[in-house]
Amino acid sequence: MAKNDLQGTLDLLVLKTLSQVREMHGYGIVAHIQQASDDLLRVEEGSLYPALHRMEQQGWIAADWAMTETNRKAKYYKLTAAGRKRLQEEEKNFEHLVKGVRAILRYA
Amino acid sequence: MSLLRRIANLFSRSKVDREIDAEFRFHIEMRIEENVARGMSPEEARRDALRRFGNLSSTKENVTSADAALTLYSVWSDIRYAGRQLRKNPGFSSTAILVLALGMCASVAIFAFVDAVLIRPLPYQSPSRLIALFESTSLGPRFHLSYLDYLDWKRHNKVFDSLEAYDNLFFALSTATGTQRVPGAAVSAGFFRTLGVAPILGRDFHDGEDIPSAPRTVLLSYAAWQNRYGSREDVLGQAVTLEGVPYVIIGVLPRQFHFAPAGPSEFWASLHESSDPNNRGNHGLWAIARLKDGATPQTASADMSSIAQQLARQYPDSDGGRGATVLPLSELIVGNLRPILLLLLSGAVLLLLIACVNVSGLILVRSENRRHEIAVRGALGASRMRLIRHFVTEGVLLTAAGSVLGAAAAYGAMHLLLRLVPANMLDGMPYLRELGLNPHVIGFAVATGLAMAILFSLTPILRLSLIDLRAGLVEGGRGGARTAWKHLGANLVVLELCTAMVLLVGAGLLGKSFYRLLHVDIGLQPDHLAMIGLRSPHFRYAKPEQIVALTRRVMEETGRLPGVQSVAVAQQAPVANVAGGNTAFEIIGRPQHGIAYEAVNRQVGGSYFGTIQARLVQGRYFTETDDDSKPRVMIVNQTFARKYFPGEDAIGKHIRYDASSPVIEIVGIVDDIKEGPLDAELQPVLYTPFNQEPANSFCIVVRTVHAPEELLKSLEGTVHGIDHDILAFNAETAEDRIHNLQSTYLHRSSAWLVGGFAAMALLLGVIGLYGVIAYSVSQRTREIGVRMALGAQRSSVYGLILKEAGRVMALGILSGAVCSVVTAWMMRKLLFATAPWDAGTLAAVAVMLAASALLASYIPARRAASVDPVEALRSE
Numbered sequence: 001m002a003k004n005d006l007q008g009t010l011d012l013l014v015l016k017t018l019s020q021v022r023e024m025h026g027y028g029i030v031a032h033i034q035q036a037s038d039d040l041l042r043v044e045e046g047s048l049y050p051a052l053h054r055m056e057q058q059g060w061i062a063a064d065w066a067m068t069e070t071n072r073k074a075k076y077y078k079l080t081a082a083g084r085k086r087l088q089e090e091e092k093n094f095e096h097l098v099k100g101v102r103a104i105l106r107y108a
Numbered sequence: 109m110s111l112l113r114r115i116a117n118l119f120s121r122s123k124v125d126r127e128i129d130a131e132f133r134f135h136i137e138m139r140i141e142e143n144v145a146r147g148m149s150p151e152e153a154r155r156d157a158l159r160r161f162g163n164l165s166s167t168k169e170n171v172t173s174a175d176a177a178l179t180l181y182s183v184w185s186d187i188r189y190a191g192r193q194l195r196k197n198p199g200f201s202s203t204a205i206l207v208l209a210l211g212m213c214a215s216v217a218i219f220a221f222v223d224a225v226l227i228r229p230l231p232y233q234s235p236s237r238l239i240a241l242f243e244s245t246s247l248g249p250r251f252h253l254s255y256l257d258y259l260d261w262k263r264h265n266k267v268f269d270s271l272e273a274y275d276n277l278f279f280a281l282s283t284a285t286g287t288q289r290v291p292g293a294a295v296s297a298g299f300f301r302t303l304g305v306a307p308i309l310g311r312d313f314h315d316g317e318d319i320p321s322a323p324r325t326v327l328l329s330y331a332a333w334q335n336r337y338g339s340r341e342d343v344l345g346q347a348v349t350l351e352g353v354p355y356v357i358i359g360v361l362p363r364q365f366h367f368a369p370a371g372p373s374e375f376w377a378s379l380h381e382s383s384d385p386n387n388r389g390n391h392g393l394w395a396i397a398r399l400k401d402g403a404t405p406q407t408a409s410a411d412m413s414s415i416a417q418q419l420a421r422q423y424p425d426s427d428g429g430r431g432a433t434v435l436p437l438s439e440l441i442v443g444n445l446r447p448i449l450l451l452l453l454s455g456a457v458l459l460l461l462i463a464c465v466n467v468s469g470l471i472l473v474r475s476e477n478r479r480h481e482i483a484v485r486g487a488l489g490a491s492r493m494r495l496i497r498h499f500v501t502e503g504v505l506l507t508a509a510g511s512v513l514g515a516a517a518a519y520g521a522m523h524l525l526l527r528l529v530p531a532n533m534l535d536g537m538p539y540l541r542e543l544g545l546n547p548h549v550i551g552f553a554v555a556t557g558l559a560m561a562i563l564f565s566l567t568p569i570l571r572l573s574l575i576d577l578r579a580g581l582v583e584g585g586r587g588g589a590r591t592a593w594k595h596l597g598a599n600l601v602v603l604e605l606c607t608a609m610v611l612l613v614g615a616g617l618l619g620k621s622f623y624r625l626l627h628v629d630i631g632l633q634p635d636h637l638a639m640i641g642l643r644s645p646h647f648r649y650a651k652p653e654q655i656v657a658l659t660r661r662v663m664e665e666t667g668r669l670p671g672v673q674s675v676a677v678a679q680q681a682p683v684a685n686v687a688g689g690n691t692a693f694e695i696i697g698r699p700q701h702g703i704a705y706e707a708v709n710r711q712v713g714g715s716y717f718g719t720i721q722a723r724l725v726q727g728r729y730f731t732e733t734d735d736d737s738k739p740r741v742m743i744v745n746q747t748f749a750r751k752y753f754p755g756e757d758a759i760g761k762h763i764r765y766d767a768s769s770p771v772i773e774i775v776g777i778v779d780d781i782k783e784g785p786l787d788a789e790l791q792p793v794l795y796t797p798f799n800q801e802p803a804n805s806f807c808i809v810v811r812t813v814h815a816p817e818e819l820l821k822s823l824e825g826t827v828h829g830i831d832h833d834i835l836a837f838n839a840e841t842a843e844d845r846i847h848n849l850q851s852t853y854l855h856r857s858s859a860w861l862v863g864g865f866a867a868m869a870l871l872l873g874v875i876g877l878y879g880v881i882a883y884s885v886s887q888r889t890r891e892i893g894v895r896m897a898l899g900a901q902r903s904s905v906y907g908l909i910l911k912e913a914g915r916v917m918a919l920g921i922l923s924g925a926v927c928s929v930v931t932a933w934m935m936r937k938l939l940f941a942t943a944p945w946d947a948g949t950l951a952a953v954a955v956m957l958a959a960s961a962l963l964a965s966y967i968p969a970r971r972a973a974s975v976d977p978v979e980a981l982r983s984e
Contacts, residue, residue, distance in 0.1 A: 026134075027139065045165070046162030050171050072138075
């Protein structure tokens, strides 16, 4: 069965976000996830950063400091090639999970 | 992030810190801005942003721990923090480290000996397939076999690939400066091939090189090659004169080769025994063999026994009653050391256990005193994991320091112990040459260290899980945890006292058996007695009369030395590592029915029993005139008389060795004299006059009024004054001889070592008890103050504290007594004339332990009784 847990889901959300917006800082990612999910998903904001740093360690995303539109220094993250591959896997895993859970729900 | 950058991060920790801070700050500021934009007040916006972000410091810790290199860094900072903590409390740290080092030192040093003797394989090819062979007689299982028996064993057995004979002996080596006595061995041709040892230079013996007609050849030990021939390669083909006979050097043995049963042999000559059929009764060889594939020592034993039985039937005169003994070779080489080494190792491990328990106690007290610190750090956001990591780091640091110190001390200790072993005994234990900090020993040290590290990390963690972090903030809080700790601490002390008692009882019993051993009746007066071994050259003293004349002259001249009271000759000095030198005999007029009579056989001069001050029981001693011209006579010891003539008068009875030898009459019975080691059972001995059976190797025994040590030098001088070619060796006093016996030495060293362990265990146990009671008093100061303010007398305060100590003490001593008896019973074989449940030792140890424990608890009790109630209550 596909490996999946909450942490994996957070990774998926972050990777997907970065694949859509190309380059974003932590705050922007939180805001994007919230917006895109119609306020359904609210990430605990602090918990995002350990995940970002871990994914950076694994080489899925890369980071750089840059200026925002309001002229503030922020750390921007973007997807790497490995991250793109990882995103595909995570998406597949998630599809599996959803399918599986649905099947069980229907059976009941 | 590149690896390079990750490593660089280690050196720019503050930069990474700043970056993380900046990233978080940016996030929170963005949130605040948005909140304000949505209409919140600035204050409200800030609170909401922080709330939504969560715990800043723990998030930051999580972020840093995501970086492997940063994790390493935080471990390093933990180590530095732990180091600081330990330095801040030097009393605690140095005590703990020293106690651990002590336990580590003792167990690693003893383990090194265990490794060198018992674990390390012998330097032969598949040594576990090697067997030692003996003939058994009615006197015991390990006796020589004769050359003809060896040939028959070799021919008829179906269980050995090869079976070879050897004999350990001394050669008279002719050198430019005179004749020297050197240890040597004579071996059959396949001896080294059986061991799987090949010479590093030259060749091994050829098959058939060990028959009497073959030219004489010899192999050198590596040491002899180095010391006598300067490691020169042209040594091959050179001649060397042993016993006046030229031998050709054909090879050099490897450096690491040793074979303890043949002693520190320098010259390995080929055997040249005569196969004269009358020679079967001449038992003078040992044998080794290599098991065939599929054969076991059990099947070998069965096969050899049936061969021995066959030979006993075939040659009842020389082999009657003789069987075969089959032992693994390792049993022969290290078997006598195994029980003692295991005993010492258990002692050392018990000491290590006490040391660990002691340090655990110290750590518990410390973690108790740090409750407040832990609580504060917990409240400031340190996760439980983080706190646990601190404790683990401290435990590991403590253990590492103690282990390194202990291993270093062990290195010194094992060499010190080795130096305490007498040189001649060390020669018999060549495997000790390899003693050192080898991978086995280091592995043992590391494993022990790891176990200790786990123990010392778990102790405070267990403690931490018992308490509610927040409860520690309430100063003076008296929760259930505290009582739980007190019970745990008290139980640890019970364990310590129990272990200390076991070690003390062990030491007491070993000490007592050593004392008994030294005071055992050996049948002679060893004080003021000196002896020297002599060997006259064959070529000058070939006839018996010549030897007798020589011994007379030596005795005459020795008798003129100042202070000498009497002098005697004997073929062998009394009290030896192995009694040996036995003979079979038959009793005239008693049908044998295939039973073999065996006795130890000694030739002694007329003045011998008088000189050593033996006790005559019945009959007479020999005289100088009991020589070849007189009827053959003999004296037997009491064990002989009791064993072979029970309920009869032995005096006047006649025996002979075999059908071809003359009849001998028993003329006297002497009280038993120890011929073998002190702890061996007495054996039947028959003494015959030296003048009737002279030998060219003999010893001179001298009784003097002066200190016997002074005589030793002049004895040798006197002998060499008579004939420079006589070899003189082993000049020693009888008391030294007794003290330096292997069995005496083993008894003495085990008594001292276990005694040392026990003394340290006592000290540690008492310190442990003191710690627990002192801590309990410090915790109860206020309670005691209240009691005294309410009118309690000082005596009742004493009673209060001593009762607490007494309970722990009583439990420790009681459980200790039970465990000691069990332990002592397991080591009963190592005790001499001492019962494992020796009540005197048990009582003495219990009293000593109780007295020291009382003293240790008296000190804190006194402190408790001198509490000033006003002071104690003021702090409330």
